[in-house]
Amino acid sequence: xxxxxxxxxxxxxxxxxxxxxxxxxxxxxxxxxxxxxxxxxxxxxxxxxxxxxxxxxxxxxxxxxxxxxxxxxxxxxxxxxxxxxxxxxxxxxxxxxxxxxxxxxxxxxxxxxxxxxxxxxxxxxxxxxxxxxxxxxxxxxxxxxxxxxxxxxxxxxxxxxxxxxxxxxxxxxxxxxxxxxxxxxxxxxxxxxxxxxxxxxxxxxxxxxxxxxxxxxxxxxxxxxxxxxxxxxxxxxxxxxxxxxxxxxxxxxxxxxxxxxxxxxxxxxxxxxxxxxxxxxxxxxxxxxxxxxxxxxxxxxxxxxxxxxxxxxxxxxxxxxxxxxxxxxxxxxxxxxxxxxxxxxxxxxxxxxxxxxxxxxxxxxxxxxxx
Amino acid sequence: xxxxxxxxxxxxxxxxxxxxxxxxxxxxxxxxxxxxxxxxxxxxxxxxxxxxxxxxxxxxxxxxxxxxxxxxxxxxxxxxxxxxxxxxxxxxxxxxxxxxxxxxxxxxxxxxxxxxxxxxxxxxxxxxxxxxxxxxxxxxxxxxxxxxxxxxxxxxxxxxxxxxxxxxxxxxxxxxxxxxxxxxxxxxxxxxxxxxxxxxxxxxxxxxxxxxxxxxxxxxxxxxxxxxxxxxxxxxxxxxxxxxxxxxxxxxxxxxxxxxxxxxxxxxxxxxxxxxxxxxxxxxxxxxxxxxxxxxxxxxxxxxxxxxxxxxxxxxxxxxxxxxxxxxxxxxxxxxxxxxxxxxxxxxxxxxxxxxxxxxxxxxxxxxxxx
Numbered sequence: 230x231x232x233x234x235x236x237x238x239x240x241x242x243x244x245x246x247x248x249x250x251x252x253x254x255x256x257x258x259x260x261x262x263x264x265x266x267x268x269x270x271x272x273x274x275x276x277x278x279x280x281x282x283x284x285x286x287x288x289x290x291x292x293x294x295x296x297x298x299x300x301x302x303x304x305x306x307x308x309x310x311x312x313x314x315x316x317x318x319x320x321x322x323x324x325x326x327x328x329x330x331x332x333x334x335x336x337x338x339x340x341x342x343x344x345x346x347x348x349x350x351x352x353x354x355x356x357x358x359x360x361x362x363x364x365x366x367x368x369x370x371x372x373x374x375x376x377x378x379x380x381x382x383x384x385x386x387x388x389x390x391x392x393x394x395x396x397x398x399x400x401x402x403x404x405x406x407x408x409x410x411x412x413x414x415x416x417x418x419x420x421x422x423x424x425x426x427x428x429x430x431x432x433x434x435x436x437x438x439x440x441x442x443x444x445x446x447x448x449x450x451x452x453x454x455x456x457x458x459x460x461x462x463x464x465x466x467x468x469x470x471x472x473x474x475x476x477x478x479x480x481x482x483x484x485x486x487x488x489x490x491x492x493x494x495x496x497x498x499x500x501x502x503x504x505x506x507x508x509x510x511x512x513x514x515x516x517x518x519x520x521x522x523x524x525x526x527x528x529x530x531x532x533x534x535x536x537x538x539x540x541x542x543x544x545x546x547x548x549x550x551x552x553x554x555x556x557x558x559x560x561x562x563x564x565x566x567x568x569x570x571x572x573x574x575x576x577x578x579x580x581x582x583x584x585x586x587x588x589x590x591x592x593x594x595x596x597x598x599x600x
Numbered sequence: 601x602x603x604x605x606x607x608x609x610x611x612x613x614x615x616x617x618x619x620x621x622x623x624x625x626x627x628x629x630x631x632x633x634x635x636x637x638x639x640x641x642x643x644x645x646x647x648x649x650x651x652x653x654x655x656x657x658x659x660x661x662x663x664x665x666x667x668x669x670x671x672x673x674x675x676x677x678x679x680x681x682x683x684x685x686x687x688x689x690x691x692x693x694x695x696x697x698x699x700x701x702x703x704x705x706x707x708x709x710x711x712x713x714x715x716x717x718x719x720x721x722x723x724x725x726x727x728x729x730x731x732x733x734x735x736x737x738x739x740x741x742x743x744x745x746x747x748x749x750x751x752x753x754x755x756x757x758x759x760x761x762x763x764x765x766x767x768x769x770x771x772x773x774x775x776x777x778x779x780x781x782x783x784x785x786x787x788x789x790x791x792x793x794x795x796x797x798x799x800x801x802x803x804x805x806x807x808x809x810x811x812x813x814x815x816x817x818x819x820x821x822x823x824x825x826x827x828x829x830x831x832x833x834x835x836x837x838x839x840x841x842x843x844x845x846x847x848x849x850x851x852x853x854x855x856x857x858x859x860x861x862x863x864x865x866x867x868x869x870x871x872x873x874x875x876x877x878x879x880x881x882x883x884x885x886x887x888x889x890x891x892x893x894x895x896x897x898x899x900x901x902x903x904x905x906x907x908x909x910x911x912x913x914x915x916x917x918x919x920x921x922x923x924x925x926x927x928x929x930x931x932x933x934x935x936x937x938x939x940x941x942x943x944x945x946x947x948x949x950x951x952x953x954x955x956x957x958x959x960x961x962x963x964x965x966x967x968x969x970x971x
Contacts (some may be wrong), residue, residue, distance in 0.1 A: 269919065273926040275911075298919045299896065303893050306915055314911055523669065524676050540646075540685055542676055548640065550667045555644040555926060 233412045235471050239580055245487050247580040250471055252318040252370050253410050259492035262478060263320060265500060268293050269313040272500055272560040276315040283570025285453060288316040288495045291363055296346055300366035311397045319371035320323055323360045325376040337377060337394060349358060356371035357398040358405045365408035368597030373442065374402035376416040388420025394427050399436045406452040414440040414473060421450055422462045430465035439477045440471040447476040456485055463490045479600035480509060484589050487576055499569055503561035506550040509568040513598030517546040535567030604783045606842050610951055611698035616858050619952040621842050623689040623741050624781050628656045630842065631947060633849060633940045634691060636871060637662025639664050640684040643871055647686035653934060654941025656688040662734055665696035667717055671737035679739030686963040692733045692740035696747040703747040708748060710768060728769040729776045737777035745773035747787040752820040763800050768809045785811040785844060792821055792876045795831045800851040801836035827856055834861045849969035851880060851943055855960050860948055870940055874932035879919040880939040884969030888917040906938030
């Protein structure tokens with residue numbers, strides 16, 4: 230873990246905290262949102278633009294890059310950073326979530342998970358060791374171990390069985406190790422029972438990782454339950470390690486995670502909804518395709534300082550989406566990422582000033598949509 | 601025509617010429633290629649990027665913008681430049697070509713052309729006066745009159761009939777006039793007979809316009825015939841007015857047009873083929889989807905100085921196209937426009953040094969594809 234350091238700048242043992250994750254490829258001010266660059270590209274944007282939005286770290290998907298272009302191609306290109314021209318830190322997921330959500334005919338054993346490619350039906354085996362080796366070929370900075378991620382609802386007996394695999398694989402991952410300049414996080418699973426989540430957290434911490442992720446949430450469970458489970462898990466995690474809540478990217482949910490002491494977030498939501506015209510605003514989400522915006526000469530979000538909001542009108546964005554023009558998804562994606570980066574920068578300021586809760590209340594008071 | 605001036609900097613009465621078209625929104629060094637921004641956007645790029653590629657003037661389509669978002673919306677937004685945020689000059693076509701190629705159930709009379717919208721089947725009438733009024737609402741800088749454009753092959757009697765309409769409408773357009781800060785070009789039609797083209801040119805010049813376009817070519821006729829017809833038309837045009845060859849954008853064809861004394865070009869080809877992975881290089885066109893480029897660590901075009909060629913590899917571009925990632929079309933579009941802008945900048949240098957033909961021969965000697 231040379232070159233990695235996680236420093237807490239403001240922390241009160243519980244609740245929101247301010248930190249800085251130093252990596253060999255630069256620092257990440259936390260709490261932070263990591264835009265998702267599934268296939269070695271944050272859809273529609275150049276790496277320089279992603280950086281401009283305020284993002285310091287991105288996520289890429291092991292599963293997708295393993296299938297296309299293949300880890301050998303990326304290794305020969307000098308690793309993911311050189312291949313896609315993003316100079317900051319990259320976190321790669323393990324592929325576990327995608328195997329369970331996208332692959333066909335998956336089959337779990339203690340050894341790992343066998344699955345068929347959604348692209349050509351070819352059969353593949355992911356073991357804990359193999360996914361770390363793939364991530365070593367990708368040369369990502371933060372590496373995730375293989376986990377078993379089963380969706381919602383999930384009966385306790387199935388959650389227990391999946392947890393057994395996740396913990397077995399966590400130990401093998403720890404023993405296998407990662408490459409030079411890489412940092413391995415653990416993933417806490419445990420389904421939707423607070424007791425099982427607590428146990429999962431304790432046992433993952435026993436294995437010992439450089440950081441901890443909360444996985445398997447935001448897959449359809451009620452929002453209150455998500456919050457409760459995050460709370461249970463975070464309470465078991467060592468304060469000096471970064472905490473990463475996987476799959477959370479809606480502004481209210483992210484601020485809820487921050488309130489519970491989470492440091493890192495990722496989610497496809499901000500970029501995915503952008504591609505169909507949904508933009509984040511301080512009044513909640515807005516779909517610019519709506520005819521009401523036809524003659525709207527105002528910016529996408531009146532309080533946003535991003536270049537899209539400075540340059541373009543809602544009326545023009547509506548026209549771009551209405552005519553299926555590529556520039557629409559591109560501008561909306563840029564704005565949504567810039568919106569989240571600004572929101573988290575404000576959150577960090579508020580934490581530093583010990584006024585996170587009043588700031589959050591104020592910020593959310595103008596929100597008129599559920600996410 | 602206040603604020604417009606066309607100056608010839610190098611001219612030998614025939615053959616390639618170097619010029620400068622001054623407009624109220626900036627100058628255009630000619631010969632120049634105008635990227636096509638059909639729906640008030642050059643697909644995938646911001647106006648700032650289009651400018652960065654070296655383009656000084658763009659084209660937008662009256663037909664498309666009339667249907668969506670409608671000229672009233674653009675007029676209320678302050679015109680096309682403000683709507684789309686392109687500050688340089690814009691040429692808008694008349695919609696004539698689109699009515700004939702895209703609209704359903706078109707019906708021509710002396711009055712104009714009635715057509716059904718390809719979007720919703722609604723019926724519309726374009727008259728010479730109406731298309732100028734629409735272009736006045738768009739506030740474009742160079743305005744094109746309604747013309748009758750019938751495709752290839754075209755029997756002489758039909759070409760003659762279409763020419764009658766084009767000339768009738770040209771006169772009515774001249775009489776109707778354009779808005780303040782707008783410049784009206786004439787369009788020379790005449791099908792595929794040199795004699796009819798010559799007559800068309802003479803009679804269009806008699807009406808008298810600020811510039812002249814050659815229309816109705818590159819619709820399937822043999823390349824040699826295109827060249828011959830361009831030659832016939834150009835020979836009839838007054839040397840002190842800009843000449844615009846519509847629909848030509850492949851590098852060899854454009855250089856052929858330059859050799860024959862054309863000043864302005866537009867075509868969807870460079871941007872359209874970019875969206876399926878075809879990039880221009882000094883060796884001819886290349887499709888980066890090809891498996892041969894999987895591990896290619898070289899730039900899209902080794903001699904290009906554009907930011908895409910400086911930053912990205914063919915291998916990465918191949919991956920983007922192979923995974924249907926939006927960034928692929930975007931980067932390829934940028935490169936193709938930058939390639940053409942560099943090619944024409946070199947052509948202008950060569951014309952200035954009276955060595956256009958040797959330069960063109962050298963440049964085309966490395967070309968291994970037909971366009």
